[in-house]
Amino acid sequence: MYGLTSKIAIIGRPNVGKSTLFNRLVGKRLALVDDTPGVTRDRREGEASLGDLNFIVIDTPGLEEAPVAALEGRMRQQTQRAIEEADACLFVVDARAGITPLDKSFAAMLRTSDRPIILLANKAESSASDVGVTEAWELGLGEPIAFSAEHGEGLGDLFNALEPLISVPEVEEDIEEEAWDDPRKPLRVAIVGRPNAGKSTLVNRMIGEDRLLTGPEAGITRDSISVEWHWSSSERDWPVKLYDTAGMRKKSRVQSKLEKLSVADTLRAVRFAEVVVLLMDAEAPFEKQDLQIADFAMKEGRALVLAVNKWDLIEDKSRAAEAFREKAARLLPQAPGAPVIFLSGLTGRAIDKLMPAVTAVYVDWNARLKTPDLNTWLQEAVARHPPPAVSGQRIKLRYVAQIKTRPPTFVAKCTRADDVPASYRRYLVNSLREAFELPAVPIRLLLQRPDNPFAEEKRK
Numbered sequence: 001m002y003g004l005t006s007k008i009a010i011i012g013r014p015n016v017g018k019s020t021l022f023n024r025l026v027g028k029r030l031a032l033v034d035d036t037p038g039v040t041r042d043r044r045e046g047e048a049s050l051g052d053l054n055f056i057v058i059d060t061p062g063l064e065e066a067p068v069a070a071l072e073g074r075m076r077q078q079t080q081r082a083i084e085e086a087d088a089c090l091f092v093v094d095a096r097a098g099i100t101p102l103d104k105s106f107a108a109m110l111r112t113s114d115r116p117i118i119l120l121a122n123k124a125e126s127s128a129s130d131v132g133v134t135e136a137w138e139l140g141l142g143e144p145i146a147f148s149a150e151h152g153e154g155l156g157d158l159f160n161a162l163e164p165l166i167s168v169p170e171v172e173e174d175i176e177e178e179a180w181d182d183p184r185k186p187l188r189v190a191i192v193g194r195p196n197a198g199k200s201t202l203v204n205r206m207i208g209e210d211r212l213l214t215g216p217e218a219g220i221t222r223d224s225i226s227v228e229w230h231w232s233s234s235e236r237d238w239p240v241k242l243y244d245t246a247g248m249r250k251k252s253r254v255q256s257k258l259e260k261l262s263v264a265d266t267l268r269a270v271r272f273a274e275v276v277v278l279l280m281d282a283e284a285p286f287e288k289q290d291l292q293i294a295d296f297a298m299k300e301g302r303a304l305v306l307a308v309n310k311w312d313l314i315e316d317k318s319r320a321a322e323a324f325r326e327k328a329a330r331l332l333p334q335a336p337g338a339p340v341i342f343l344s345g346l347t348g349r350a351i352d353k354l355m356p357a358v359t360a361v362y363v364d365w366n367a368r369l370k371t372p373d374l375n376t377w378l379q380e381a382v383a384r385h386p387p388p389a390v391s392g393q394r395i396k397l398r399y400v401a402q403i404k405t406r407p408p409t410f411v412a413k414c415t416r417a418d419d420v421p422a423s424y425r426r427y428l429v430n431s432l433r434e435a436f437e438l439p440a441v442p443i444r445l446l447l448q449r450p451d452n453p454f455a456e457e458k459r460k
Contacts, residue, residue, distance in 0.1 A: 006055040006166045008048070009086035011079060011110065013102045014062025016094045017122040021149035022059035025050060043082045044225050051159050053166045058082045063106045088116040088165045090158075091141060095121040095132035099139065107139035118161045119144040125151050186228065186241040189358055190273035192266060192297070194289050195247025197279045198309040202345035203227060203244045206354070224269040231355045238359060243269040248293060267296070274365065274406070275358050276302045282310045282320070282342070286327050298334050301407040303365040304440045305339050305357050306332075312344040336430070337439025364441045366405050373436075374400045378412065381431045390419040398450060407442040417447040 010018045023029050025048035048057035060079040083089060091110055093103050110117050119141040121133040125148040136144035145161065147154035179185070191199045204210050207229045227242045245266040270276055276297040280290050285308060297304055306328060314320045321342055328340060339357035343350040378400045387395040393416065400412040410432070414420060429443050 006088075007045075007058060007086045008055055008088050008090060008162065008165075009043075009058040009060060009079075009082040010090045010092060011060055011083065011106070012063065012092035013100070013106065016062070016092045017149045018062070018092050019059055021090070021092060021120070021122065021147075022046065022057055024149050024152060024155075025057045043078050045228075050155065050162060053159065053162055055162075055166050058086060063102070083110075083113055083115060086115060087167075088118065088162070089113075090118050090120055091139075092120045092122050093132070093136055093139070093144075095124040095129035095136070095146065096126075097123075098132045099135040104139060107141055111140060116165055117141045118158070120147045120154075120158070121145065122147050122149055124148055125153055184239065186239040187275070187359070187362060188241045188243070188273045189275045189277060190224075190243040190245060190269045190302075191277045191279055192245050192270060192293055193247060193279035194281070194287060194293075197247065197281050198345045199247070199279050200244050202279060202307075202309060202343075202351075203242050205345045205348055205351055206242065224265045233356065233359065238355075240355075243273060245269050248289060270297055270302060271300055273302055275305060275362050277305045277307050277354070277358065279307045279309050282308045282314050285324060286331055291331055294332055294335065298442050301442045301444070303361040303407070303442075304335050305341065305354070305361055307354060308340065308342045309345055311342040312347050312349055317342070334442075335440050336433065339440060361440045364438050365407055367408055367436070367438060367441075368405055369402050369408070369436055371401050374402065374410070377432065377435045381428060381435075384431075385424075385427060387420060387424050390416055395420060403446075407444060408438065409444040409446070411446045411448055413450040414447045415449065417449050420447055 010021055012018050022044070026046035027049065028046075043061070044059045045056055046059070048055055060082045063079055089110060091107065093099060119136055119139060121129070121136045121144040123129060124133055124146040129146075133144055133146045145154050145157045147158065191203060193199055207227060211227055224243050224245045227244065229240045229242055231238045231240050246263065248263055248266055278290065278294050278297065280286065294304060294306075308324060311317065321340075324342075325340060328338065329336065332338065339361065341350060341353050341357055343354060345351070378397060382397050387397065389395070396415045398413045398415075400410055402408060402410050412428075425445065425447070429445050432445065433439065433441075433443055
């Protein structure tokens with residue numbers, strides 16, 4: 001979103017089609033959409049385009065009348081912050097349902113703001129909605145635009161209304177594709193874990209503002225929300241994109257369609273991330289679901305950091321930390337040496353240690369090793385522990401080279417490659433990880449039969 005200056009907030013009561021409109025404008029199905037009212041709970045930003053207009057669009061929770069302390073009241077505060085940040089607002093009403101007292105109440109609130117308001121009468125794809133479009137005049141927000149976010153009708157009228165409100169960003173010179181360590185490239189970090197582990201509280205503490213909805217209720221976050229942020233180390237300034245994700249419960253407990261969509265959104269955030277921070281509850285770490293999340297992240301090739309939240313609640317911290325590290329080594333053998341940060345998102349304890357660990361594993365994830373060094377390692381590893389014979393025939397490992405990064409991936413030429421036992425493959429990976437100091441990073445080692453130099457002559 002860097003370079004875009006105009007922000008447009010989508011406002012309205014629950015279930016009027018705000019997230020459908022958001023997805024239409026960003027051109028992707030980023031926001032969860034369901035018939036259940038109140039699906040969206042946090043405000044979400046995305047890069048939108050309409051014709052030659054480019055801007056940031058903000059999807060917001062549905063406006064409801066509720067006490068500030070209630071969940072719905074805190075959701076309303078999120079919407080109010082979006083209005084304050086926006087340059088203009090799209091006020092969405094349901095043309096099929098007609099204008100409700102709640103619509104009138106919020107229209108009055110918007111009229112007191114100094115933001116330009118564009119009124120959209122959504123779900124106007126049929127003649128049955130004509131009455132609702134006419135009723136929208138009563139809101140005192142000017143002429144309503146008959147619109148259908150689901151079918152894309154009315155986009156031309158929306159373009160005409162937005163055009164005077166969108167500032168054109170300065171055109172930057174074309175640049176080459178960003179290298180992994182380009183200071184302009186955002187580092188994508190997903191915060192994942194079980195419900196009520198404190199993911200949203202942690203993100204809020206990291207960025208220094210109440211950006212995400214938090215509270216004692218488990219499962220407040222329903223879809224993955226990306227937050228852009230800058231973190232500075234002694235070496236450089238890091239642009240970061242943090243993904244706050246929905247908590248993941250055991251698959252057998254996930255029954256509703258909405259929760260299944262939330263879990264799928266979290267898995268997608270892991271796939272898009274470069275580093276995954278697995279956040280665990282200090283009072284109940286290493287539940288089966290925690291291990292499954294860590295395993296999924298490693299299988300997807302993501303770098304891994306283990307974070308233990310609510311550390312302020314633990315009395316004997318040194319003993320608990322020792323027990324935690326022992327469990328990590330035993331239960332997560334696929335991520336030996338993964339950095340472990342004991343912190344408290346609520347109090348801010350040790351928060352400053354998290355990003356140094358994240359950037360360290362990110363550098364390792366992008367590591368490129370020299371071929372001569374790799375082959376020196378291979379000779380020493382084989383000399384230390386030769387591969388077992390198969391059917392009385394020796395297996396020979398002759399050459400190894402790195403073929404890609406993110407994660408580090410290697411190919412070793414090996415006779416009888418298909419017969420190499422899984423235990424010996426693990427030995428090679430662990431030896432490689434130890435020799436080149438690559439903890440918490442997935443390493444992929446492919447064994448291939450060497451090319452036969454005489455094969456071409458035989459075919460002739």
